[in-house]
Amino acid sequence: MVKDDNQIKEARFKAIVDCNSFYCSCERVFRPDLMNKPVVVLSNNDGCIISQTDEAKSLGLKMTGPYYQAKPLIEKHNVAVFSSNYNLYGDMSQRVMQTLKIFAGEKNVEVYSVDESFLNLIQVPDAQLFEFCLTIKKTVEQWTGVAVSIGTGPTKVLCKVANRLSKKDKKGTNGVVVLDTEEKIREALLQTPVGDLWGVGRRYDIKLQQQGLHTAWDLRNMNEEWGRKNLGGVVGVRLIRELKGQSCLEMKDPLEVKKMIATTRMFGRQVTELKYLREAVATYTARAAEKLRRQHCCAKTMQVFVVVNDYASTYKYNPETFALHSILPTATSVTHELMQYALPLVEKLYKKGSRYLKAGIILSDLVPQSCIQSNLFNDIATNTDQSLMETIDNINCSMRDDAVKFVSSGLTRHWKMRQELRSSRFTSRWNELKEVT
DNA sequence: TCTGGGGTCCTAGGACCC
């Protein structure tokens, strides 16, 4: 059904498939008793709400609002609360995406985030767009238990507009909105506040409002030069064109690799000792190195940063970031080599008496493993190192997190984040399988 | 007491070169 062609062809219509309240939906799959009940999922460290169901939303809970502020409301209405369980969500995400690939063809699915994919609707006759999307929606729900909403249009921005409308009125639209005529597009844009557009954040929203532009339709009717001047150069031009139905944001090759890899975390409690700061950064380095190896890349630049909260003088929450970077003599993905550069940076950053809230490592300047430029004075990672890394990755992947780890990452991990309300990893750990009684 | 973790793209401006 789908043509096997190396070139990604741009279809006349695209779609975006977006999982409804994704993290909450995943939790509900294993807790059917929570169907139609309010559910929220918290960020790492149980800091704030990052996913909520419609029921929770209608109670007035705010997305990305701090958990402690929402707590009274949550308790009053008996809202189910979960810490985030990324093993579960990652696995459920793959199942959803697999299903989409069966329908649209592997090459026509661009996985945009853990819960969203763009589809290139090639070879779907215009008259059947709605039916096609509805079938996808029903199948995903049947096979994975996760409900999705689908928006279809000639450009990615218009798909997003359609998707928003399909979510706003799930019953009326069946969760599918197709913008395939000028009239429907106009109607949709008139109903979309300009600040809800994909590509318009808080700053631009304020700016647009000040200029008297309130709906997406208002923005669509501005000329491109105005967009270039006022909305970040070519970014603004593209946005206006996409609103007019001229596709500027092409489908991306799914095989593209990341350009930077970061691992950063808030600490479960404030850290003041160098020892723990080192452990944390060593742990993040190991994690980042794993991500690096998974995409078969090596990094040439490494940045370490810490966030301190020295409010002793001001009595205010006033986080400040300090960063240092190193350029490695040779790009590498070997954990202990990366640590060898990361740890001295931590030591340089550390100030006695400071209170640390967060730390992180960013690897950039990534190059494919196959074409590492070797440095005259350094051997590239020996084969032994490479196979050691492979072995560790295999064990950690099949057994459990960090079955094998480096001593520098610490054994007690006092600084680890809180995840008091995490559900089981039903789909990725044998010993956490759901039991049916 | 207490507010996530990862990414992308773009621009402006400085350094440097011929």
Next chain:
DNA sequence: TCTGGGGTCCTAGGACCC
């Protein structure tokens, strides 16, 4: 009164996304 022109590369920072 007047101080070239054009190009590249790099970095910091801003804006956005989920």
